[in-house]
Amino acid sequence: MKNALSLIACFIFCIPAFAQKNTPTPTADWRTPAEISDYLTTPRYDETMAYVRRVAAAAPKQVKIETFGKTGEDRDLYVVAVSKDGVFDPTALHQANRPIVLIQNAIHAGEMDGKDSCLALLRDMVITKSKAALLDHAVVLIIPIYNADGHERYGPYNRINQNGPEQMGWRTQAQNLNLNRDYLKADAPETRAFLKLWNRWLPDFFVDDHVTDGADYQYDVTYALDTGPDVDPALAAWQRDVLAPYLDQSVTAAGHKIGPYISFIDEADPSKGLSATQDMPRFSTGYMILQNRPGMLVELHMLKDYKTRVTGNYEILRGLLEVINRDAGKLVAMNRAADAATIAAGKQFVPGAAFPLQLTPSGTEPFHFHGYKYTRSLSEISGAIRIEYSHEPWEQDVPRQSGLKPALTIAPPRAYIIPAQWTQVINVLEAHGLRLERTTAPWSAEVEAYRCTPAWQPRPFEGRIPVTASAESGAREKSMCEPVQEKLSFPAGSAVIPLDQRAAKVAIHFLEPDGPDSAVSWGFFNSIFEQKEYAEGYVLEKLAREMIAKDPKLKQEFEAKIASDPRFAASPDARLNFFYQHSPWWDQYKDRYPVGRLKSLEGVPLETTNGK
Numbered sequence: 001m002k003n004a005l006s007l008i009a010c011f012i013f014c015i016p017a018f019a020q021k022n023t024p025t026p027t028a029d030w031r032t033p034a035e036i037s038d039y040l041t042t043p044r045y046d047e048t049m050a051y052v053r054r055v056a057a058a059a060p061k062q063v064k065i066e067t068f069g070k071t072g073e074d075r076d077l078y079v080v081a082v083s084k085d086g087v088f089d090p091t092a093l094h095q096a097n098r099p100i101v102l103i104q105n106a107i108h109a110g111e112m113d114g115k116d117s118c119l120a121l122l123r124d125m126v127i128t129k130s131k132a133a134l135l136d137h138a139v140v141l142i143i144p145i146y147n148a149d150g151h152e153r154y155g156p157y158n159r160i161n162q163n164g165p166e167q168m169g170w171r172t173q174a175q176n177l178n179l180n181r182d183y184l185k186a187d188a189p190e191t192r193a194f195l196k197l198w199n200r201w202l203p204d205f206f207v208d209d210h211v212t213d214g215a216d217y218q219y220d221v222t223y224a225l226d227t228g229p230d231v232d233p234a235l236a237a238w239q240r241d242v243l244a245p246y247l248d249q250s251v252t253a254a255g256h257k258i259g260p261y262i263s264f265i266d267e268a269d270p271s272k273g274l275s276a277t278q279d280m281p282r283f284s285t286g287y288m289i290l291q292n293r294p295g296m297l298v299e300l301h302m303l304k305d306y307k308t309r310v311t312g313n314y315e316i317l318r319g320l321l322e323v324i325n326r327d328a329g330k331l332v333a334m335n336r337a338a339d340a341a342t343i344a345a346g347k348q349f350v351p352g353a354a355f356p357l358q359l360t361p362s363g364t365e366p367f368h369f370h371g372y373k374y375t376r377s378l379s380e381i382s383g384a385i386r387i388e389y390s391h392e393p394w395e396q397d398v399p400r401q402s403g404l405k406p407a408l409t410i411a412p413p414r415a416y417i418i419p420a421q422w423t424q425v426i427n428v429l430e431a432h433g434l435r436l437e438r439t440t441a442p443w444s445a446e447v448e449a450y451r452c453t454p455a456w457q458p459r460p461f462e463g464r465i466p467v468t469a470s471a472e473s474g475a476r477e478k479s480m481c482e483p484v485q486e487k488l489s490f491p492a493g494s495a496v497i498p499l500d501q502r503a504a505k506v507a508i509h510f511l512e513p514d515g516p517d518s519a520v521s522w523g524f525f526n527s528i529f530e531q532k533e534y535a536e537g538y539v540l541e542k543l544a545r546e547m548i549a550k551d552p553k554l555k556q557e558f559e560a561k562i563a564s565d566p567r568f569a570a571s572p573d574a575r576l577n578f579f580y581q582h583s584p585w586w587d588q589y590k591d592r593y594p595v596g597r598l599k600s601l602e603g604v605p606l607e608t609t610n611g612k
């Protein structure tokens with residue numbers, strides 16, 4: 001049957017093909033896999049890389065494929081470097097003031113729009129050359145599939161909210177970690193690989209491509225840029241005043257409806273307006289703030305069809321690269337100045353310096369929102385208010401939280417010192433590429449430290465038991481740690497992290513316990529909050545009576561606590577423990593954060609400083 005069909009096919013097609021032998025080869029078919037399927041499907045990992053390799057083979061000078069690590073399931077992680085003249089050496093590119101743009105796709109591997117748009121963009125930069133100008137000054141790095149293991153957990157039921165493609169990957173990687181919560185704690189092998197890639201290239205601009213969850217509205221392309229008080233002011237101004245208006249105008253001109261990344265204050269009532277929150281360092285773009293680099297979150301709207309989304313993603317990347325090529329020298333200079341400012345600020349301890357650790361919304365402004373008409377009714381299914389969207393356009397001014405202001409600031413030290421035994425914490429900082437020095441001898445000194453009273457959330461989050469609140473205030477957006485001056489001991493080999501380095505903000509956020517993604521917050525130090533020696537009740541009964549007899553002030557304090565704190569009054573253990581805590585037997589190390597804040601490096605036994 002097969003042979004018979006082939007003969008018929010040859011009878012019809014072979015003769016004309018033979019007759020055309022001497023005519024020029026027809027233009028090869030460079031449609032991407034998604035385009036060939038008319039955007040019904042997205043290519044698997046192998047098919048994606050086959051297309052990339054085909055482009056690289058046809059444009060070997062402009063395209064270089066590198067691996068940058070392995071996933072948990074041992075897949076290669078790829079980055080595709082695209083350069084007009086074959087210069088791929090990061091040092092040479094930095095010296096030539098050519099901006100390096102890193103575009104990351106499929107961190108959430110059910111959200112494939114960026115990958116398929118980047119395949120088209122790659123082709124148009126180096127094969128059709130319709131977008132060759134996007135390489136005039138910039139060098140583009142494309143991660144086609146960051147979460148490669150999640151990408152191959154392929155199926156039609158991975159994104160319940162999303163309108164196509166037919167099948168897609170899964171949100172998390174093979175250990176069920178969400179890579180877009182892992183940038184600072186760096187638990188996943190993919191994150192470790194990313195950090196190596198980041199430090200090798202040190203890009204000038206970062207893009208993370210996603211697809212939304214959340215409400216229904218008219219915009220198909222949405223995006224977010226960080227311009228808050230934790231961002232270098234020149235970079236914030238350029239993103240807000242130059243980049244954003246250009247993207248809005250240029251993506252609109254390309255026939256798409258672009259808007260800001262939409263997050264409602266009340267998901268069940270869009271008229272209450274849009275919220276703004278701190279882009280924390282656990283997120284890709286939040287991490288870029290610590291690296292002094294602008295980053296753009298791209299979120300295509302989940303309910304738009306796949307073709308609209310992929311082409312919308314293409315247009316915002318095209319617009320971005322147009323601005324970056326136009327402002328190439330300026331962008332590189334701003335990044336360098338931001339690094340220089342960080343290094344200068346880290347050269348000495350400045351009392352009263354206000355490094356913003358936690359941010360909170362600062363006021364609202366009206367925003368003209370392009371949504372869809374909706375109705376709200378009581379649901380007999382959920383028993384709560386149900387929102388139902390029509391596709392009838394609805395426009396209205398709604399309040400929008402317009403900016404952020406610091407909620408908690410700290411004065412960074414000159415350096416941090418981490419006792420040698422906290423190897424996991426030191427290891428994370430090394431993975432971020434921070435410069436560490438090791439002490440050459442045991443060292444004890446009065447240093448600034450913290451005593452903390454955290455509370456934990458009841459369920460694991462991202463494989464950890466994180467801190468959610470201060471045990472005392474019950475709120476997270478406050479300090480759960482009190483600064484103290486204490487004599488701490490540091491064995492030889494303890495890690496000293498001076499802050500006069502370009503990525504100092506990474507160290508500050510990881511080591512200041514009140515940082516939203518600090519090592520304390522993520523549970524790296526959970527063991528310091530555990531009581532490890534216990535007193536028998538009858539022993540404490542006797543001790544308490546002796547202490548009360550000797551110390552009338554302590555008696556008063558005990559009675560006042562019983563009067564003012566009903567939970568304490570009702571807990572026999574807490575009442576007995578009160579005396580244990582006030583006795584010399586109590587563990588003085590408990591609740592004491594063991595990382596020291598050094599105001600200078602004087603006296604610290606380091607090879608480079610010679611103890612000066």
Ligand SMILES: [Zn+2]
Pocket residue numbers: 108111210211
């Ligand atoms: Zn996502």
